[in-house]
Amino acid sequence: MLCINENDETAYAFGPVPSRRLGRSLGIVNVPSRTCTYDCIYCQLGQTTNMTLNKQPWYDVDTIIESIAGKKAQVRNLGKLIDYVTYVPNGEPTLDVNLEVEIRILRSIGIPTAIFTNASLIDRADVQQALQRFDRIIVKVDAIDEEIWRKINRPHEDLELGAILDGLSEFSRRYQGNLETTTMLVAGVNDSTEELERLATFIEQLNPSRAILSVPTRPPCENWVRIPAEKSLTRAYAIFTNHIKDVELLAGYEGDEFVLSSDVVGNLLAIVSVHPMRKSAVKAFIGKAGGHWGQIEKLVESGELVVVPYEGETYYLRRQKNKGED
Numbered sequence: 001m002l003c004i005n006e007n008d009e010t011a012y013a014f015g016p017v018p019s020r021r022l023g024r025s026l027g028i029v030n031v032p033s034r035t036c037t038y039d040c041i042y043c044q045l046g047q048t049t050n051m052t053l054n055k056q057p058w059y060d061v062d063t064i065i066e067s068i069a070g071k072k073a074q075v076r077n078l079g080k081l082i083d084y085v086t087y088v089p090n091g092e093p094t095l096d097v098n099l100e101v102e103i104r105i106l107r108s109i110g111i112p113t114a115i116f117t118n119a120s121l122i123d124r125a126d127v128q129q130a131l132q133r134f135d136r137i138i139v140k141v142d143a144i145d146e147e148i149w150r151k152i153n154r155p156h157e158d159l160e161l162g163a164i165l166d167g168l169s170e171f172s173r174r175y176q177g178n179l180e181t182t183t184m185l186v187a188g189v190n191d192s193t194e195e196l197e198r199l200a201t202f203i204e205q206l207n208p209s210r211a212i213l214s215v216p217t218r219p220p221c222e223n224w225v226r227i228p229a230e231k232s233l234t235r236a237y238a239i240f241t242n243h244i245k246d247v248e249l250l251a252g253y254e255g256d257e258f259v260l261s262s263d264v265v266g267n268l269l270a271i272v273s274v275h276p277m278r279k280s281a282v283k284a285f286i287g288k289a290g291g292h293w294g295q296i297e298k299l300v301e302s303g304e305l306v307v308v309p310y311e312g313e314t315y316y317l318r319r320q321k322n323k324g325e326d
């Protein structure tokens with residue numbers, strides 16, 4: 001990890017790290033840690049210490065680019081490839097005034113680029129212009145209702161939700177790359193049927209390649225934040241899949257250790273970690289993989305797998321754990 005400023009703990013280039021979603025990803029941190037337009041209740045960085053809407057040149061562009069180019073060469077010398085250079089959410093990356101300059105140079109290096117953004121500044125033309133240049137954008141949409149938005153994202157006082165949602169809609173119509181959404185579900189905050197319907201309806205018209213539902217599995221900023229119960233997660237998944245073709249529930253068991261396994265149970269657990277399955281689908285999977293139903297019963301008995309009835313269907317999903325649970 002390299003630091004641009006010895007007095008600043010924030011690094012600007014790291015990795016590559018393996019990521020289930022982005023393959024081998026080289027991370028860029030382009031704003032100091034906890035510099036953000038939001039102060040989300042579930043933020044794993046802790047409370048936002050620099051809440052701002054002012055874009056700044058936080059770091060020197062040349063140094064960022066040199067470190068990325070250096071990393072690329074190192075990785076190539078090891079005979080490996082980098083799938084993405086990714087701006088990671090160490091704060092809000094669109095607060096970097098040099099974002100567009102950086103992305104233009106990075107594209108000329110020839111590595112696909114990705115960014116995680118909370119989209120709070122997406123109503124600004126310059127931010128849209130920079131984001132247009134990314135190959136892949138993962139955009140946060142946690143709430144459509146104003147009160148819920150204020151509760152979960154605790155935005156800067158000058159931000160307006162209507163402008164953000166309009167900006168996102170407008171941007172999605174023109175953006176040619178791969179747009180994904182990510183929604184953090186917090187128990188009792190944004191997991192009601194009404195808000196889930198609003199979220200799914202809004203996200204549907206963004207036409208994302210995938211909508212990701214996640215839960216706060218890492219220690220959150222506020223210790224009262226909880227993962228929704230399995231029934232709520234199943235409801236969220238079902239509502240989203242009514243609107244959006246590709247929905248993933250990232251519930252903390254990304255299951256990398258299972259993905260390459262030839263083991264029936266391991267593979268099933270890896271799948272239900274992200275896609276709750278209906279009983280008929282579980283039966284089909286087990287049959288195809290040469291397993292037997294007793295294996296499923298055993299997983300249910302041990303608590304690894306949870307059975308949730310929802311709207312006349314029976315769903316199987318992996319058990320969720322809050323911080324501190326076994």
Ligand code: SF4
Nearest residue numbers: 036038040043091118
């Ligand atoms: S937008 Fe991301 S970095 Fe900012 S407070 Fe929320 S979770 Fe933390």
